[in-house]
Amino acid sequence: MNCLEARNLFVSFWRKTLDGPRREQFVDHLRECTGCDHSFRVFALTAPVLYAESRELPDLATSVRRSRRADASRPAQGSKPTRLRFSVRSALAVSLLVAAAGVAAYLAVHEPQTSLEETLSPPDATVEMSSGTEFAPPS
């Protein structure tokens, strides 16, 4: 068996679908070829997710129970993301306060140029268009 053949059999070997003689040839090749042996070990790091058959993945209910047990036994780890969330919220709150203070300071220095009545009164009903014709919205 050469290296190319061996590397093409990684997935079949992982899924245990190689027949006896082929499997032996494959294992013999890996024993003799350090390059393929190393490549197989690299492959093995992602194979449990990428090349597992769906049926080999653990039952979801069992996984949920395991995950809950693991979470319950690690109370200290839960505080880290919470702290992070609080720090993000605090940063947002400080930014908003600074922005509000800036707006207040600006308004205190620059008095409004128009009166409240002018600001609230509706614009002229007739708008002159660039072509010179007038457009009157329906009343």
Add this chain to the structure above:
Amino acid sequence: MNPAGGDTGRSDEDLIAEVLRGGTAAFGEMASRHRPRIEGLCRRFFRDPELVRDLVQESLTRIFSGLAGFRSEMQFGGWMRAIVVNICYDELRRRQRRPEELVADFTDAEPVWLDMVTYASPESIVGAAEQRREARQLAHRLLDSLRIEDRMAVVLKEAEEMSVAQIAEQMGWSEAKVKIRVFRARRAMRKQAERILAAVRR
């Protein structure tokens, strides 16, 4: 009627027709038939079982609400997979973060698995991988280190065994882009795995 959701052996087309006539119990049968496939696909992308359960639920809801738009000339499996892949892709993007460095960040159990991958025989590695939760955990963390689009491409290509053309259609990418993404993902995973194994041997 099949209120328990057990499999009566009817085809997907029959069940869809019944659901569209208002027979929601038929959807129970469809859900139990396809749930393992949907779960398996979601678990290629996410390791948190609670999240997987939510995504399965969301997938089933979208499949149910989208059944009226399903055309019989499509393959139901492919149509369903497209919905689940989109949901997983959206979730990955929602959780988007910078690709992480793994080498100095192993959990307590992972070094044991890493020792095995580094020094044990290939047969022992394969035998142990199914039993060891940390094997899947580390594999997920390696995949987490990829860019999202690279990860989508490599999971659909390697795990789902989809063709380049199918992935291109699913993701709305060109075939060249799919090939580049798969190539980059493989190269990045290999690089990360090499660094991990080198760190164990040191």
